[in-house]
Amino acid sequence: MNAEADYTPTELLACVAARLLEPGKSVFVGTGLPMIAAMLAQRTHAPGLLIIFEAGGIGPQVPVLPISVGDSRTFHRAVGASSMHDVMSISQAGYIDYGFLGAAQIDRFGNINTTVIGDYDDPTVRLPGSGGANDVGSFCHRTIVVMRQDSRKFVGRVDFITTPGYLTGPGAREKAGLPAGGGPYRVITQLGVYGFDDLTREMRLVAIHPGVTREDLRANSGFDVAMPDDVTVSPVPTPDDRRILREIDPTGLVIQREK
Amino acid sequence: MEVLEQGSGELIGWHDPDENRQWIRENKSRDLIDKRMPLSEAIGRFVRDGDLLAMGGFGHIRVSMAAVYEIIRQHRRNLTMAGKTAVHDSDLLIAAGCVNRIEVAYAFGHELRGLSPASRRVVEGGGCKVIGETSNAGYQWRFLAAMMGVPFIPSRNLLGTDTLKHSSAKVVTDPWSGKPICLLPACYPDVTIIHVPRCDLYGNAQVDGTIIEDFELARAARRVILSAEEIIPAERIRDEPWRTAIPFYLVDAVVEAPYGCHPCQMPLLYYFDEDHIRSWLARSKTAEGAAEYFEEFIFSVAGFDGYLERIGGTQRLHHLKLVEELRA
Numbered sequence: 001m002n003a004e005a006d007y008t009p010t011e012l013l014a015c016v017a018a019r020l021l022e023p024g025k026s027v028f029v030g031t032g033l034p035m036i037a038a039m040l041a042q043r044t045h046a047p048g049l050l051i052i053f054e055a056g057g058i059g060p061q062v063p064v065l066p067i068s069v070g071d072s073r074t075f076h077r078a079v080g081a082s083s084m085h086d087v088m089s090i091s092q093a094g095y096i097d098y099g100f101l102g103a104a105q106i107d108r109f110g111n112i113n114t115t116v117i118g119d120y121d122d123p124t125v126r127l128p129g130s131g132g133a134n135d136v137g138s139f140c141h142r143t144i145v146v147m148r149q150d151s152r153k154f155v156g157r158v159d160f161i162t163t164p165g166y167l168t169g170p171g172a173r174e175k176a177g178l179p180a181g182g183g184p185y186r187v188i189t190q191l192g193v194y195g196f197d198d199l200t201r202e203m204r205l206v207a208i209h210p211g212v213t214r215e216d217l218r219a220n221s222g223f224d225v226a227m228p229d230d231v232t233v234s235p236v237p238t239p240d241d242r243r244i245l246r247e248i249d250p251t252g253l254v255i256q257r258e259k
Numbered sequence: 260m261e262v263l264e265q266g267s268g269e270l271i272g273w274h275d276p277d278e279n280r281q282w283i284r285e286n287k288s289r290d291l292i293d294k295r296m297p298l299s300e301a302i303g304r305f306v307r308d309g310d311l312l313a314m315g316g317f318g319h320i321r322v323s324m325a326a327v328y329e330i331i332r333q334h335r336r337n338l339t340m341a342g343k344t345a346v347h348d349s350d351l352l353i354a355a356g357c358v359n360r361i362e363v364a365y366a367f368g369h370e371l372r373g374l375s376p377a378s379r380r381v382v383e384g385g386g387c388k389v390i391g392e393t394s395n396a397g398y399q400w401r402f403l404a405a406m407m408g409v410p411f412i413p414s415r416n417l418l419g420t421d422t423l424k425h426s427s428a429k430v431v432t433d434p435w436s437g438k439p440i441c442l443l444p445a446c447y448p449d450v451t452i453i454h455v456p457r458c459d460l461y462g463n464a465q466v467d468g469t470i471i472e473d474f475e476l477a478r479a480a481r482r483v484i485l486s487a488e489e490i491i492p493a494e495r496i497r498d499e500p501w502r503t504a505i506p507f508y509l510v511d512a513v514v515e516a517p518y519g520c521h522p523c524q525m526p527l528l529y530y531f532d533e534d535h536i537r538s539w540l541a542r543s544k545t546a547e548g549a550a551e552y553f554e555e556f557i558f559s560v561a562g563f564d565g566y567l568e569r570i571g572g573t574q575r576l577h578h579l580k581l582v583e584e585l586r587a
Contacts, residue, residue: 032371056469067533068320069318070469071526072320072468072527081468082470084396085474088395088396088400092414092416126379126389127367127368129342129363131364134417135394135416138415161422162421173419175439176418178419
């Protein structure tokens, strides 16, 4: 990590994630960094970004970081305050461009585990379960994963497929009956940004964060992630970005402020 | 239709639609009767040992904690919980030994606040069994199927995953598109308790803000208890009938319970009591700490009014109101 950087890893993550969200699109968000990235995008390059929450908040102007995907801030000055049935239905019907997810574990095809670490019948750790994650990963046109990367999280095979990535490879989603054309688009970690190969559907490096080396990436992955030569370097957060992040998360609930 | 795949999760809450139609005909009244009763009576009559319980609300939002405390106070046992983003309610009910089986869409985690020590300890120690997995839409649409009076509803989630493998869903070939599709079985919870901002004495209820899953849940559950911030005259319902989210013929009991969500959020009225939740999470790291919490806030107080005094009374509640209104 670049010792001279004047931003923190979570600030960088939020900015990288926010830049992926295009104006005039819709995004289904969950707690924490995904919400922050969407709010940052809304306050910078994508003011018309349509933010959707699984409890029914539609198109809010979020005043301050919600603690929960269902709390009243998620329908503040919104165009709609509806129901889970409504927002899940429109997702299934094709209205949601981006879905944001976290992950405890991810594999080379972008399959995500948030259910158990270890064996299902005798887990080492019982995690909360899918929540809306399986639905988001099944329905949104493009899924973006934001997660911490280390060799126990980037694994050859997840212990449990909670949420579908590309399952076993090209065509597997469609063969299982999932809506065609969907799937993971980007995985953003504190080290870099990954995409998925058009042909093999395997994860490959797209961008590397400033100050991070390929050795860092290899050391923090439990499998051989493809790392082509031509990758970009992520842009650093601007002072404006950092100021807006402080407005969004004034108590530092998610955005780490000091290094 | 040929069944291509079948999840191994236990099927709970399913009834043959003809059986449930008969049950509704015999057990639910369409008459306009005064359903107001004390919370202790509502829980005593309509929450039985062994029931499948689905709480209204979502996580820490619009959850009838007054009812949760009363279920614990009355020492209900062997409840199966619908873990449909069940967080604070299930955490306490599992820790208190009331719930020993749970089907999980989302549980054991307090979202950004972290994982719940108490219910995870009980599950990992074998005191509560996870009987199946699903997703939020997976649970939501099970209630939709029950609401519609049909045995299942098709959906395009869960496919290809271990979530489906551990669910009670089935996969068939859609006879129109020829593609595999997931079938979610109807779920009729034995009882639900939904907290609403207002309802009349018959049970006609309005909900402000998002209704989340409660529109379908109120129409799926066999017994519906409403806890309300306030009971309003029936005329106010008839002034704006389009605002009625839950009509009277679904409802079995009406309980007046101002601040009934504390420490959860009641949208537009009062915010989460983060200090109280944080205290629960810290104290419930041990079984002894959880037991002390229950003694302090449930067993040693006379009822929910006593609880509200314990948590700081009107001064605390007023502060939470200001925070909710973005004024503090």
